[in-house]
Amino acid sequence: MKRSARVAGLPILILLIGPAFVLFTMLVVVPVVQAAVYSLYRWNGMGPLVAFRGLQNFRSLAADPIFQKAFWHNILIVIVSLGIEIPMALGLALIIGRSDFKLAVFFRTFFFLPYVLSEVITGVLWQFIYHPQYGLVRAIVLFFSPGAQPPILLGDPKVTLWVIMIVIVWKYFGFHMTILIAGLQDIPQELREAARIDGASRAQVNRYIIVPLLRTTIQLSVFFSIIGSFQVFDIVWAMGKGDPVNAAETMVTYLYKFGIQRLSIGYGSAVAVTIFVICLAFSIFYQRTVAREQK
Amino acid sequence: MNKRALTIVIALVACLLAAAPAMAQKAVKISFWHLGVNEPDKSFFQGVADEYMKLHPNVTIEITMLENEAFKAKVTTLMQSGDPPDVFRTWGGGLMSEYAKAGLLRDLTKYVKGTAWGNSMASGVLGVYQYDGKQYGIPYDAGAVSIWYNKELLAKVGYKTFPASWPEMLKLVQKLKDAGITPIALGAGDKWPSHFWWSYLAIRLGGRPAFQGVLSGKGSFSDPPFVKAGQMLLDLANMKPFQDGFLAATWPDQAGVIGDGKAAFHLMGQWAPQTEVAYSVSKKGILDKEGMAAFPSVPGGKGLPTDVFGGGNGFCIGKNAPEEAVDFLRFMTNKENNMKYAATGAIIPVVKGADSAITDSNAKLVKGLVDKAGYYQLYLDQFFAPAVGGVVNDSVQTILAGTATPAEAAAAIQKAFEANK
Numbered sequence: 001m002k003r004s005a006r007v008a009g010l011p012i013l014i015l016l017i018g019p020a021f022v023l024f025t026m027l028v029v030v031p032v033v034q035a036a037v038y039s040l041y042r043w044n045g046m047g048p049l050v051a052f053r054g055l056q057n058f059r060s061l062a063a064d065p066i067f068q069k070a071f072w073h074n075i076l077i078v079i080v081s082l083g084i085e086i087p088m089a090l091g092l093a094l095i096i097g098r099s100d101f102k103l104a105v106f107f108r109t110f111f112f113l114p115y116v117l118s119e120v121i122t123g124v125l126w127q128f129i130y131h132p133q134y135g136l137v138r139a140i141v142l143f144f145s146p147g148a149q150p151p152i153l154l155g156d157p158k159v160t161l162w163v164i165m166i167v168i169v170w171k172y173f174g175f176h177m178t179i180l181i182a183g184l185q186d187i188p189q190e191l192r193e194a195a196r197i198d199g200a201s202r203a204q205v206n207r208y209i210i211v212p213l214l215r216t217t218i219q220l221s222v223f224f225s226i227i228g229s230f231q232v233f234d235i236v237w238a239m240g241k242g243d244p245v246n247a248a249e250t251m252v253t254y255l256y257k258f259g260i261q262r263l264s265i266g267y268g269s270a271v272a273v274t275i276f277v278i279c280l281a282f283s284i285f286y287q288r289t290v291a292r293e294q295k
Numbered sequence: 296m297n298k299r300a301l302t303i304v305i306a307l308v309a310c311l312l313a314a315a316p317a318m319a320q321k322a323v324k325i326s327f328w329h330l331g332v333n334e335p336d337k338s339f340f341q342g343v344a345d346e347y348m349k350l351h352p353n354v355t356i357e358i359t360m361l362e363n364e365a366f367k368a369k370v371t372t373l374m375q376s377g378d379p380p381d382v383f384r385t386w387g388g389g390l391m392s393e394y395a396k397a398g399l400l401r402d403l404t405k406y407v408k409g410t411a412w413g414n415s416m417a418s419g420v421l422g423v424y425q426y427d428g429k430q431y432g433i434p435y436d437a438g439a440v441s442i443w444y445n446k447e448l449l450a451k452v453g454y455k456t457f458p459a460s461w462p463e464m465l466k467l468v469q470k471l472k473d474a475g476i477t478p479i480a481l482g483a484g485d486k487w488p489s490h491f492w493w494s495y496l497a498i499r500l501g502g503r504p505a506f507q508g509v510l511s512g513k514g515s516f517s518d519p520p521f522v523k524a525g526q527m528l529l530d531l532a533n534m535k536p537f538q539d540g541f542l543a544a545t546w547p548d549q550a551g552v553i554g555d556g557k558a559a560f561h562l563m564g565q566w567a568p569q570t571e572v573a574y575s576v577s578k579k580g581i582l583d584k585e586g587m588a589a590f591p592s593v594p595g596g597k598g599l600p601t602d603v604f605g606g607g608n609g610f611c612i613g614k615n616a617p618e619e620a621v622d623f624l625r626f627m628t629n630k631e632n633n634m635k636y637a638a639t640g641a642i643i644p645v646v647k648g649a650d651s652a653i654t655d656s657n658a659k660l661v662k663g664l665v666d667k668a669g670y671y672q673l674y675l676d677q678f679f680a681p682a683v684g685g686v687v688n689d690s691v692q693t694i695l696a697g698t699a700t701p702a703e704a705a706a707a708i709q710k711a712f713e714a715n716k
Contacts, residue, residue, distance in 0.1 A: 045375040046394070047397045047398070133538065133551075152540045154540065154543035155539070155543035155544065156542070245698045261681065263371070263390075263393060
């Protein structure tokens with residue numbers, strides 16, 4: 001029985017895994033290896049690779065204050081995601097994930113909507129909202145205090161990153177909320193009821209029963225959130241390309257600007273390899289430590 | 296039954312094979328990329344393509360139109376894939392040279408050297424599209440960056456014409472501010488509009504010798520004219536003359552602010568009036584009350600007031616393009632079509648004698664600037680390779696945002712220039 005399953009399995013394995021394997025190799029593994037090779041050269045993306053520079057690209061990268069700034073911005077986005085986005089998503093999930101909540105379906109859709117929009121559309125939309133001459137924020141400020149000086153948002157390097165952060169949180173909290181609601185639905189109703197009968201308050205039930213049982217789901221959400229934060233690009237790009245003066249630069253906008261736009265593909269590849277290594281190292285660390293505990 | 300089906304298939308294949316060579320010789324597709332997404336450019340390019348297809352029924356021209364920034368991004372990617380479009384927009388200079396160096400462009404030297412086509416244009420204008428002594432692009436437009444101002448708003452503070460010198464301009468800025476009018480529109484988010492200000496000041500201060508010094512290695516961007524240009528720009532910025540949020544504003548934003556009459560003037564190329572129309576709320580712009588003036592002179596500067604900073608527009612031919620693509624380009628830039636385009640007021644024609652078609656008075660003034668220019672400097676962000684041009688743009692932004700001193704900004708440009716030699 002066992003043996004025949006294995007024999008019959010081989011063609012099926014090839015059939016099922018084959019296409020995915022080929023695509024993955026072609027679109028992920030090959031480019032990663034290519035980027036690693038390019039990163040050792042000075043190359044403008046056209047013609048053959050000739051100017052070998054060893055690790056010089058990586059040294060320049062580490063020494064570039066703009067890249068350091070971009071890296072720090074990514075860390076800030078991680079902090080905001082973990083400190084604001086996920087707690088907010090969890091709180092909302094606990095409220096509207098309850099089966100006795102009447103408007104649950106409405107609110108689930110409502111909060112999930114921003115996630116459905118594409119990143120670029122989100123960016124363009126918020127650019128209009130923040131627009132210093134025609135924007136919604138300006139209109140609101142002028143409505144409540146006519147004659148006031150409306151705030152400059154995307155054009156002020158001191159606040160650019162923070163107003164973009166608002167958009168990032170707005171866009172992604174619904175996604176995490178949905179993951180968490182899905183996790184909530186796996187928790188048997190009986191546990192909640194039993195705890196209530198034993199005299200636990202609503203808050204106590206959430207604190208001691210629900211959240212600990214949601215742990216795996218929360219870990220997943222945190223994982224997505226951190227990896228996503230390291231790769232933020234579209235929204236930032238659509239809302240001013242990480243400028244003025246690199247105020248909202250992230251590692252990926254840096255890659256695009258200094259690698260692709262300036263025809264420095266070798267250098268850009270070094271940036272890509274660096275981001276890849278950071279994400280990979282984090283994933284392995286996370287799998288080995290946080291995710292291991294659940295087993 | 297089976298046999299009959301087979302016979303039919305063979306017959307069909309035979310027919311196709313017979314027809315194929317005849318068709319291959321005839322049908323030609325040309326991909327044509329431009330960035331005239333607004334009128335009148337859009338209609339002109341469509342019209343010229345339609346006309347060419349009518350004259351050559353075997354040719355199909357497929358037009359791709361993209362907005363400025365999108366065009367730059369898309370073409371860069373296409374170039375790196377080694378598959379350039381057949382006919383596509385260029386500004387000449389450094390970026391074009393990189394493409395030429397990589398063998399992605401067709402060498403057009405034999406088509407223009409000593410031919411009627413080549414002789415129809417001034418050699419200086421053609422020179423912007425040369426690399427290593429070879430011709431890689433053909434212009435259809437050559438203009439100048441200049442001041443475009445709203446006569447009505449200037450009249451409100453008692454000015455009939457735009458001041459001729461920089462100190463006088465600063466006085467005007469102050470008067471406009473006192474009157475509650477935003478003096479200058481600037482799309483600093485796109486960066487190249489602000490590099491116009493810095494570059495023009497450097498040209499007025501240092502003239503041709505300063506730039507020649509940089510190129511020959513005898514001078515550098517850290518020389519006084521370039522640092523002082525930054526300082527003068529900073530002094531201007533400290534007067535807060537720009538519209539709110541200018542650091543994140545784009546060129547379309549800048550055009551819109553002027554087109555809506557919400558700022559008094561700006562510094563832009565020959566395409567300014569048409570773009571203001573396109574991005575104004577009314578879609579009418581300020582054409583009837585728009586004035587044009589040369590960039591103000593700077594007292595004590597080594598540059599001449601007639602020196603011009605500017606550039607034009609042209610087309611390159613991709614390496615894989617069919618012969619018809621060159622012919623189409625020749626057709627598009629012949630005198631008749633150049634005049635037709637000039638008559639719309641959107642371009643300053645390059646073909647000799649085509650300027651009689653200019654009807655717009657401001658376009659005539661731009662043409663006057665170009666004709667008088669003893670020293671004509673192409674936009675710096677196009678003149679240099681992208682790795683240097685990008686740093687010029689970034690550095691000017693750091694001056695405006697106050698994150699770098701004029702000297703630091705100049706040093707950053709010099710560093711990039713040396714690293715890219």
